[in-house]
Amino acid sequence: MIRTEKNIMNKKDWEEEYVKYKERKDHFKTLSGINVDRLYTPEDITDVDYNEDIGYPGVYPFTRGPYPTMYRGRIWTYRMFSGFGLAEDTNKRWHMLLKNGETGLSTAFDFPTLMGRDSDDPLAIGEVGKCGVAIDTFEDFKRLFEGIRTDEVSSSFTINPPAAIIYGMYNALADVQGVDRKILRGTIQNDMLKEFHAQNTLVLPPRPSLKIIGDIFEFGVDVNPKFNLISISGYHIREAGSTAVQELAFTLADGMAYVVLAKERGIDLNKLGPQLSFFFNSHNDFFEEVAKFRAARRIWARFMREEMGTTNPEAWKLKFHTQTAGCSLTAQQPLNNIVRTTLQAFAAVLGGTQSLHTNSFDEAWALPSDEAARVALRTQQIIAYESNVANTIDPLAGSYFVENLTRRIEEKALEYIDYIKEMGDGNILEGEFIGIDQEYFIKEIGDSAYKDQRNVEKRERIVVGVNEFVLEDEKLTVPLLQINEEELRDIQVKRIEQIKERRDTKEVESSLEEIQAAADEDKNIMPPIIRAIKALATEGEIMGVLKNVYGIWSKPTLL
Amino acid sequence: MNMNRSKIKILVAKPGLDGHDRGARVLCRFFRDSGYEVIYTGLHKTAEEVANAALQEDVDVLGMSFLSGAHESYVPKILNLLKNNGVDLNEIVILVGGTIPEEHFKRLIDLGVDGVFIPGVPLNEISDFIDLKIKEKRDKSEAQHYFVGTKLIQKNPV
Numbered sequence: 040m041i042r043t044e045k046n047i048m049n050k051k052d053w054e055e056e057y058v059k060y061k062e063r064k065d066h067f068k069t070l071s072g073i074n075v076d077r078l079y080t081p082e083d084i085t086d087v088d089y090n091e092d093i094g095y096p097g098v099y100p101f102t103r104g105p106y107p108t109m110y111r112g113r114i115w116t117y118r119m120f121s122g123f124g125l126a127e128d129t130n131k132r133w134h135m136l137l138k139n140g141e142t143g144l145s146t147a148f149d150f151p152t153l154m155g156r157d158s159d160d161p162l163a164i165g166e167v168g169k170c171g172v173a174i175d176t177f178e179d180f181k182r183l184f185e186g187i188r189t190d191e192v193s194s195s196f197t198i199n200p201p202a203a204i205i206y207g208m209y210n211a212l213a214d215v216q217g218v219d220r221k222i223l224r225g226t227i228q229n230d231m232l233k234e235f236h237a238q239n240t241l242v243l244p245p246r247p248s249l250k251i252i253g254d255i256f257e258f259g260v261d262v263n264p265k266f267n268l269i270s271i272s273g274y275h276i277r278e279a280g281s282t283a284v285q286e287l288a289f290t291l292a293d294g295m296a297y298v299v300l301a302k303e304r305g306i307d308l309n310k311l312g313p314q315l316s317f318f319f320n321s322h323n324d325f326f327e328e329v330a331k332f333r334a335a336r337r338i339w340a341r342f343m344r345e346e347m348g349t350t351n352p353e354a355w356k357l358k359f360h361t362q363t364a365g366c367s368l369t370a371q372q373p374l375n376n377i378v379r380t381t382l383q384a385f386a387a388v389l390g391g392t393q394s395l396h397t398n399s400f401d402e403a404w405a406l407p408s409d410e411a412a413r414v415a416l417r418t419q420q421i422i423a424y425e426s427n428v429a430n431t432i433d434p435l436a437g438s439y440f441v442e443n444l445t446r447r448i449e450e451k452a453l454e455y456i457d458y459i460k461e462m463g464d465g466n467i468l469e470g471e472f473i474g475i476d477q478e479y480f481i482k483e484i485g486d487s488a489y490k491d492q493r494n495v496e497k498r499e500r501i502v503v504g505v506n507e508f509v510l511e512d513e514k515l516t517v518p519l520l521q522i523n524e525e526e527l528r529d530i531q532v533k534r535i536e537q538i539k540e541r542r543d544t545k546e547v548e549s550s551l552e553e554i555q556a557a558a559d560e561d562k563n564i565m566p567p568i569i570r571a572i573k574a575l576a577t578e579g580e581i582m583g584v585l586k587n588v589y590g591i592w593s594k595p596t597l598l
Numbered sequence: 599m600n601m602n603r604s605k606i607k608i609l610v611a612k613p614g615l616d617g618h619d620r621g622a623r624v625l626c627r628f629f630r631d632s633g634y635e636v637i638y639t640g641l642h643k644t645a646e647e648v649a650n651a652a653l654q655e656d657v658d659v660l661g662m663s664f665l666s667g668a669h670e671s672y673v674p675k676i677l678n679l680l681k682n683n684g685v686d687l688n689e690i691v692i693l694v695g696g697t698i699p700e701e702h703f704k705r706l707i708d709l710g711v712d713g714v715f716i717p718g719v720p721l722n723e724i725s726d727f728i729d730l731k732i733k734e735k736r737d738k739s740e741a742q743h744y745f746v747g748t749k750l751i752q753k754n755p756v
Contacts, residue, residue: 279619369718406667485623485627492628524667
């Protein structure tokens with residue numbers, strides 16, 4: 040060990056003393072481009088006050104977690120996003136996952152369903168059951184939940200333009216099962232802002248899209264008080280290429296805009312607050328991800344309490360689901376993806392996630408096979424039960440580096456949020472509309488995506504198996520999930536035909552007219568939508584009414 | 599490469615309902631920065647819309663991006679539309695990229711696709727391949743190269 044004559048008293052002295060020791064690179068940065076020092080010391084957290092900024096789990100501003108016991112009380116929910124083929128195929132996968140210890144359901148819909156189109160729509164050709172499960176009518180939805188009780192397990196639905204329809208189906212299912220709607224647990228994604236920014240599942244224009252979200256809030260705070268009425272999503276923003284800072288900033292800005300929308304509609308924010316949930320990505324930069332999750336809770340708590348004036352502490356808590364980063368998976372040497380996913384899941388757990396999806400190793404090639412999905416679930420169970428990291432809360436708190444990084448990320452995210460608010464002259468909801476109109480979000484995210492790709496090309500970012508440690512003449516040996524789309528589509532098209540023959544046409548027409556009238560008169564569309572669902576109107580028919588009233592959004596094609 | 603890239607017209611297409619356009623946008627920007635003329639169809643295009651755009655713009659390269667698995671139905675449909683409208687597939691470069699299972703590579707090449715690219719292929723390998731294929735097609739060269747997955751392969755005439 041080298042000892043110095045000098046008595047080192049601070050970081051600067053130490054750096055000067057050891058400046059001659061060469062490092063691997065000139066600069067070390069996080070994936071978001073934040074500079075990382077060789078070392079962090081108490082000097083790096085002088086702007087962080089323990090009680091004000093960090094505090095205790097379950098106590099404002101919740102930096103250390105929303106609950107006083109966290110995983111000592113209950114392990115996060117294992118919630119594997121899954122769906123493919125027909126409702127019965129997905130139902131079978133769900134039962135397999137539940138049997139293997141999954142604790143929450145999460146639905147992947149196919150593209151026609153996501154876009155509010157039926158399986159017999161000309162644009163559905165080639166897509167039915169491919170990327171998720173095909174749901175056309177309430178009959179399909181009931182098949183999806185065969186043998187699953189809505190009062191026993193919580194369910195999440197990744198659906199946006201037709202969110203009101205799927206949310207309506209879940210309520211209708213509770214009615215059929217004789218379950219009180221008041222105890223329904225689960226989440227409807229229902230986040231259109233991030234669709235305009237990144238994910239591109241676009242049907243209606245921005246303002247009507249947000250009007251419907253307001254309808255779901257208004258309906259849900261009374262009818263389903265235990266249900267998350269939105270999942271404010273950074274996941275897709277990140278997958279589209281944003282940095283961690285942009286993901287955090289745009290997601291929280293979206294969330295703030297939804298709260299402003301609810302306030303303008305006269306919805307009680309103390310009631311709505313606990314029914315808002317978030318959804319983040321967990322990417323490769325371990326400490327940056329942990330810091331991002333911690334900063335998210337702090338920013339949100341302060342916004343809800345100090346800016347919106349809510350008085351219910353439950354409304355101050357940011358609760359979130361995490362999915363490991365799909366965009367970090369490689370087609371090359373696919374088994375390496377298990378390791379990436381493990382590290383990302385580990386960051387989500389140390390960041391205090393409430394629920395987690397772990398990606399399967401074969402997903403750069405296709406939808407996951409049974410085996411790949413099981414390994415992904417087991418990854419969570421190994422972290423939960425074998426690593427012992429769930430034994431204490433927020434173990435990285437107090438790390439000079441993590442606290443410093445949490446603060447830096449918070450500052451940078453707040454700069455973006457202020458900018459979006461300024462675009463709307465102080466109203467963040469208007470700022471969002473202007474940002475969508477001016478393609479601000481698309482450009483910001485696109486620039487980061489391009490920069491990242493260039494960094495990979497220049498080998499400034501190493502991707503194992505892709506630009507370093509490449510295997511020559513690699514042959515893929517992963518067994519992939521096979522989906523026969525034509526066969527599935529035939530079955531779904533016949534099912535639609537049969538339903539249209541046997542249903543009560545008058546009731547369908549009258550309920551669709553009632554939706555149209557509600558939309559025309561700016562009334563809540565949820566009650567007539569549930570009526571139409573029970574009358575076996577198709578998803579496409581209901582969406583068709585909304586398109587007639589509100590028009591269709593077409594996305595700009597800027598490069 | 600000494601090729602005049604400003605004379606090469608590339609259409610980047612997103613057929614179907616899939617909205618994942620990160621790859622398509624990054625590519626468009628890269629092609630533009632590399633000197634090609636680039637047109638992007640935008641999202642949610644039908645097979646007819648893609649084929650019509652390729653015909654009207656008289657493109658040298660048609661690149662189609664799929665992350666939805668819909669390539670199985672869209673690629674044959676679009677290529678048939680082009681053929682039925684008098685396009686000789688030997689005269690344009692057809693590329694497919696995205697989440698394409700390895701077992702589909704051969705099927706796509708047999709349909710007339712020149713290159714199938716999976717995630718992780720460096721951008722300059724894509725542009726080098728385009729330049730090579732343009733040259734091969736213009737010279738009506740005997741040697742034919744294909745790109746499958748991450749690899750450039752050569753099929754020599756028998």
